[in-house]
Amino acid sequence: MIANLYQPINGEIVEIIDESPTIKSFVIVPQSAFSFATGQFVELTLPGEGEAPFTPSSSPAMTEKMEITIMKAGRVTERLHQCTTGQPVGIRGPYGKGYPVDDFVGKHVYIVGGGVGLAPIRSLFLTLVDRVKDFKSLVCRFGARTPADFIYKDTLFGAWQKLDGVDIKLTVDQADGNWSGNVGVVTTILDPKDVDIDNAVAVVCGPPIMMKFATIKLLEYGFDPKTIYLSMEKNMSCGIGKCGHCMLGRYYVCKDGPVFTYDQIQKYPKIWE
Amino acid sequence: MLEDDNAGTMRLETIGWSEWDPLTRDRYEMERAFISRVKPFLDAVAAKMDLYIPRKVEGHYVCERYDAGKHTAPEFNEIRVCTPVKEFLFPLRELAAVFPEAAEPREVRPFAVFGLKACDLRSMEILDKVFMEKDFEDPFYIARRQAMFVISSDCSAPGESCFCNVLGGKAYPEAGFDLNVSPVEDGFIIQAGSSQGKSFLSTQASLFGDVPDDLLAERQGLRDEVQRQLEQANTEFQLRAPAHEILEQRYESDVFDEQAETCVECQACTRVCPTCHCFYLYDTVQKDYFAKMKMWDSCMRVGYAAVAGGGNPRKVLGDRLRHRLMHKFAFFMERYGVDMCVGCGRCVDAEAGDVDIRVVLRKLSDELKGKGKAVAK
Numbered sequence: 001m002i003a004n005l006y007q008p009i010n011g012e013i014v015e016i017i018d019e020s021p022t023i024k025s026f027v028i029v030p031q032s033a034f035s036f037a038t039g040q041f042v043e044l045t046l047p048g049e050g051e052a053p054f055t056p057s058s059s060p061a062m063t064e065k066m067e068i069t070i071m072k073a074g075r076v077t078e079r080l081h082q083c084t085t086g087q088p089v090g091i092r093g094p095y096g097k098g099y100p101v102d103d104f105v106g107k108h109v110y111i112v113g114g115g116v117g118l119a120p121i122r123s124l125f126l127t128l129v130d131r132v133k134d135f136k137s138l139v140c141r142f143g144a145r146t147p148a149d150f151i152y153k154d155t156l157f158g159a160w161q162k163l164d165g166v167d168i169k170l171t172v173d174q175a176d177g178n179w180s181g182n183v184g185v186v187t188t189i190l191d192p193k194d195v196d197i198d199n200a201v202a203v204v205c206g207p208p209i210m211m212k213f214a215t216i217k218l219l220e221y222g223f224d225p226k227t228i229y230l231s232m233e234k235n236m237s238c239g240i241g242k243c244g245h246c247m248l249g250r251y252y253v254c255k256d257g258p259v260f261t262y263d264q265i266q267k268y269p270k271i272w273e
Numbered sequence: 274m275l276e277d278d279n280a281g282t283m284r285l286e287t288i289g290w291s292e293w294d295p296l297t298r299d300r301y302e303m304e305r306a307f308i309s310r311v312k313p314f315l316d317a318v319a320a321k322m323d324l325y326i327p328r329k330v331e332g333h334y335v336c337e338r339y340d341a342g343k344h345t346a347p348e349f350n351e352i353r354v355c356t357p358v359k360e361f362l363f364p365l366r367e368l369a370a371v372f373p374e375a376a377e378p379r380e381v382r383p384f385a386v387f388g389l390k391a392c393d394l395r396s397m398e399i400l401d402k403v404f405m406e407k408d409f410e411d412p413f414y415i416a417r418r419q420a421m422f423v424i425s426s427d428c429s430a431p432g433e434s435c436f437c438n439v440l441g442g443k444a445y446p447e448a449g450f451d452l453n454v455s456p457v458e459d460g461f462i463i464q465a466g467s468s469q470g471k472s473f474l475s476t477q478a479s480l481f482g483d484v485p486d487d488l489l490a491e492r493q494g495l496r497d498e499v500q501r502q503l504e505q506a507n508t509e510f511q512l513r514a515p516a517h518e519i520l521e522q523r524y525e526s527d528v529f530d531e532q533a534e535t536c537v538e539c540q541a542c543t544r545v546c547p548t549c550h551c552f553y554l555y556d557t558v559q560k561d562y563f564a565k566m567k568m569w570d571s572c573m574r575v576g577y578a579a580v581a582g583g584g585n586p587r588k589v590l591g592d593r594l595r596h597r598l599m600h601k602f603a604f605f606m607e608r609y610g611v612d613m614c615v616g617c618g619r620c621v622d623a624e625a626g627d628v629d630i631r632v633v634l635r636k637l638s639d640e641l642k643g644k645g646k647a648v649a650k
Binding site (some may be wrong): 047 | 375411512572577
């Protein structure tokens with residue numbers, strides 16, 4: 001019999017980290033070593049409850065466990081947030097193509113992220129940092145609703161800021177008393193002088209509205225649509241290009257994506273909805 | 274709906290009609306045979322495996338399991354049955370996975386379906402492309418596909434909604450069957466289309482007579498006549514260019530919104546469509562295990578493309594109709610090289626509203642004329 005593509009491998013939640021009021025990270029140990037490329041996604045099953053697609057936020061170099069950062073957004077994620085350590089889960093995948101990291105070599109990598117969109121970006125960031133000398137620079141521009149809404153606060157406000165070859169700027173929509181940084185949506189901290197646009201790629205991941213306006217801004221600054229990489233998170237169900245839910249024009253986001261260049265998808269209507 | 278008691282694989286050869294002396298195989302290898310009544314033929318098939326046959330109910334055909342004692346005068350269906358053939362290969366709902374312990378798949382028993390038409394065989398080719406795609410094989414589909422003995426037949430009179438010829442189809446099967454049955458004046462010609470079909474004819478040779486050339490000529494005459502009727506009935510639906518070109522060029526047409534106005538979102542079009550294959554996976558709690566189920570879904574459903582965060586790229590009905598037709602004719606063609614529509618007309622019959630795929634295609638085609646891009650097919 002051909003292997004059953006719908007059968008998850010078993011895993012267990014071994015640690016749960018509170019990231020923000022609505023976001024938690026789950027450290028999951030799969031029954032057997034699990035490899036993925038950064039930007040690929042997995043289908044995570046909460047047995048008896050349901051399944052949803054998530055891009056792991058951990059480095060692909062770590063195969064004995066993975067981290068998945070999850071925002072409470074629907075029924076399955078709501079239930080996941082109620083889970084405690086020891087909870088059995090199922091994992092299918094990895095699916096899709098992920099970020100073409102090798103194509104970024106020799107270029108500035110301009111990473112624009114917002115909210116829980118920092119989850120896939122963290123995995124990419126860790127991958128790029130491992131070989132940071134391969135790139136001209138890693139320039140990150142991240143936004144969150146409030147300072148409390150930033151995820152990965154410890155590293156984001158600390159260790160990552162001190163890395164060689166990395167330039168990180170943060171912004172919030174609404175500040176609180178302790179915030180001394182920029183206030184405004186993420187596009188307010190994008191500057192055409194941040195990178196040499198003719199020798200740069202941009203990576204955008206975040207809520208659709210943020211991705212839309214960040215893309216518009218990047219195009220305005222002169223980024224070629226072929227150099228803007230977007231993480232299109234649709235409602236991937238099967239993960240293997242059959243069930244149809246995630247179709248974006250001719251593409252199955254699960255199989256052909258979830259990372260697309262703007263050039264690939266710009267002709268389709270309502271891509272941000 | 275048909276029962277889902279299948280999962281696993283078993284090739285027909287292992288238990289089929291291969292019990293003849295291999296030394297005499299060549300001598301008895303039969304390409305085609307004549308039989309005056311369909312009943313003894315069906316009895317011979319049913320003696321070996323479950324057989325499904327058509328039965329007419331209020332003007333339409335449905336499928337039911339053949340019972341040699343009960344079905345004293347089995348019907349020959351003029352056109353396709355209502356039941357899309359996908360029900361045999363990819364049932365409405367099936368068990369996709371069990372955990373924590375993966376279950377051994379249940380065995381698929383060989384089964385036969387009688388009365389499939391050329392459009393049904395084309396729909397199977399299309400589903401094969403999706404579910405047997407290299408590296409993405411669906412084990413449940415493949416198990417059933419391999420266990421299925423395909424008995425097709427010529428259409429003897431086109432139905433009101435049949436339009437296969439508009440999309441390059443014919444009223445008689447040319448490939449993709451194990452056996453094909455063609456009605457002629459005094460009986461039926463049975464043609465083998467696979468080694469399994471030939472084996473069947475050979476091992477059951479005592480049931481059959483020879484097929485002289487004049488009988489083949491008669492079959493061709495009947496086929497040509499039905500094809501002519503089909504062409505005549507669809508004169509008004511002829512397209513000015515291949516369907517995928519029309520859709521690609523008229524993607525932004527208002528026709529989708531206009532035509533979707535009478536849609537009541539019953540989703541019947543996608544249920545009866547033999548090529549629509551969207552599904553969703555959902556999880557359930559059983560007594561002592563958890564199950565992941567796979568169930569048909571419909572891209573015409575409003576929440577179909579919605580995501581947990583609230584986004585939905587196709588909230589508007591016309592956008593869903595556009596996507597459905599783009600998928601069928603443009604996206605599928607680009608990916609797999611064929612239209613994802615066989616012109617069977619089931620959606621036209623089933624539709625609770627008034628959306629007629631033939632009319633939508635023709636209106637889009639007419640718009641090409643206005644744009645001066647008409648292309649003769």
